Amino acid sequence: MPLYLLPLFPLIGFALLILFPRLFPGRAAGWLGSATVLASFVVAGARYLGQTDTPAHEVLWTWLPNMALNANLSAGFYLDQLSALMALIITGVGFLIHVYSVSYMGHDPKFTRFFAFMNFFVAMMLILVLADSYPLMFVGWEGVGTASYLLIGFWFSGRNSEASDKDLRGASDREGVANSNAARKAFIMNRIGDLGFMLGMFLLFKLYGTLSIPELAARVPGAQVATAGIELACLFLLVGAIGKSGQLPLTTWLPDAMAGPTPVSALIHAATMVTAGVYLITRSHFLYDLAPVASTWVAWVGGLTALYGALSALNQHDIKKILAYSTVSQLGYMFMAVGLHAYSAGVFHLLTHAFFKALLFLSAGAVIHALHEEQDVRAMGGMRKFMPFTHIAALMGVLAISGIPIWSGFFSKDAILAAAYTSSPLLYVVGLGVALLTAFYMGRWYFLVWRGEYRGHVPHPHEADGLIKVPLGILAALATLGGFLNVPAFLGGGHAFDAYLGRAIPVHLHEIPAATEWLLTLLAVAAGVGGLLWALAEHRRRSLADGPLGQISSNALYLDRVYDGLIGAPSRAIAEGLDVVDRGVDGTLAGIARTSAAPGGLFSLWQSGFVRAYAVSMLLGTALILGYWAIKTIGGGA
């Protein structure tokens, strides 16, 4: 099966749904959207099973011909172990979330449009990961950005814009403004990153004369290019990755992106799109391997972002915001890993994170639904009684993200921390601290939502229906067992995942004594268990609603306000100044226009349309000429 089928199926679904929405009454649009993603998943699975060690490179057509240096750029798809894995995640998790959405979005008036956008996203994400060149990857990169923008602002007029109740509609209008602003924020922040990506592409072309990824991979190691050039290109690409993955300093759009529907948060802003930055760096490993400085930057950006996200998540009160900051933090882990050249560990965490974070978001969505759009964790609690199945699924997710043994997060986080330990002890300490904080805020999330007394306003919350339960169950199983894909040697495993990915990406295995490995593992587990116990203790003391750091954490370390002060306020001041100038210019021009129009009006009085008035003008002219002549004659005669 050719690779182009992968993005083609969802694209067809998108085209049908956006062009002929009336053909799909009821939930048909949801089923069509899910079916196209399932078809892509089948193709991806078939290609995965039939995969050899040689990467598949299927050229479609010559895209940008006759470029300089005789470097024709073709549009084509490239499937190696990394992109095959990404395609499986995107289509697999994507399909589950589509099915979930059929129920979750079932009552939304824009049901069909939602699935059109979701299909568009899946198609673009597949183009991104399968692209054989940076420009084609950029097409997908922009495509997912567009889809993200459309879906964050999906409720751009609020969820109750049609409500008859005035207060409800007013609240809906305010919500619509907030949603639209969140979408804009994501779009604009991503533009900054895109600029970096483009500059990186330009520089790479200047240095190597090609942008095709396989060609670059072959050309870069042997090329005589100044290290500074590679470093700079890698830093530019890092800017792109930072924008897309919501890393510091461009992180603030990601928490706001939770304004979109919950399945969007799960698919785009947790499992797939935001990991595009990690994918980009991993894909460019042949560059980063030669750029130690840029790699260090990547690692430190990741470490600091992990810490930032964890600290910000400590005292959030929105059930989705906690998960959003957690995503920021976990993405930081991935960046840390790929920055330390532990690509396999980073991608493995990407995989497990896709499972457990999607699971957590989807169960949060189920809770939000059961409580009639309530998102404040302080108005939840005790949901275990009402939604036992969802509770179990969410618990699996919490254990996975906290790094409790046998759950998937344990294995992936452990691998990252081990890599950090060998490369940079300081980063290791940061990572370990973040692990503790992660366990704590996720424990806080768990206890506030699921345990304790029910504090909600809905009398009898209902368990989710089957369409929601099935994806939750599958994801819970994957989040629990996914870690066994890559059991490290000291635990008797065979590094199966590393070995698989190692056929495409060099795996720099660190030789650590088994004893040290055991120690590191114990410390990590201790951090996870300690965080959960800390949360439990706070829960017992009923002081969990107010997390540590108080307002500082609630306001995400005031980063938004810092940006507003540094960039927003000066921009507004400049804009206001320009506005004054503009008004002045406009006023002057209007004055000039009025001044010149006035005599014109006087002349237009002359054009009265009365033929006799014109005759008067004629007479006066004639009299003037003859009178002048007569006076001249008298004067001449005298």
Add this chain to the structure above:
Amino acid sequence: MIAFILLGALTLVGAVITVAARNAVHAALGLVGTLLSVAGLFASLSASFLAATQVIVYAGAIMVLFLFVIMLLNANAPVRGRDPVPFVRELAGIGGVVLAGAFAVLAFTYKDPRPLAEGVAATRGGGAGPVGEVLLTRFLLPFEAVSILLLVAIVGAVALVNRPAPQPDGVADTGGLTLPTSPDLQSEALLPEKVRA
């Protein structure tokens, strides 16, 4: 000289009646007086053929036509109400005085190129013979052009006042020039019927 003063006075009186009379018929009769006086002046200028033509064509044919139309349209009452053109009387008065004054000044500074008697002799009395000689030799082309113009004017006048005969299917005949019924329809009305349809 006496003839000139007499005829000139009659001319002016007729002209003033023409311009000032409230009744259109009176004005037309005033104009007849002027035209006849001008015919006399022509005769005093030894242009006998033109004097005769003036009486026959102008005072006869043209004035009869005028009177016909005035009576036909019953339009001998002046228009009442405020004049919409501002200061038209004042401006016309000033302009007229300046014009007449300038004419007078220019006339009295004019010097005849030769004694008048010589001129009178050269025009040979201005009878039909001498005038016709010039007209049909040197000015044959203008003469013929004017005859064509007259023909066109006749056809045009007939076409203009031709009432469209009612057609069986109720479609108006477009032979005659259709003038607009209101100003805002003007541009549309000027289009041919086919284009409008």
Add this chain to the structure above:
Amino acid sequence: MAPTAYYIALSGLLFAIGMIGVLTRRTAIMVFLSVELMLNAANLALVAFARAWGDLTAQTAVFIVMTLAAAEVAIGLAIIVSIFRKRETTNVDDLAGLKG
């Protein structure tokens, strides 16, 4: 024989009176009558100059002017009749459709 200047002055007066008539009268027919006055003024001047110069060219010109006047009157009156049929008026101020 009265000098040419007198005739020219008379012609000027006649012309001015006609001009004033054109400007102040408001029915189309009266405007027309005044125009005829102006034409006669011009004719008078032409004939006076013809005598002064002893040249018959001016007299032929007057002849042509008379013919033109006849044609003009025929067409003009036909137009007035047409307008009257459509608009029931001969007031020239009502025909201001070409106002700028």
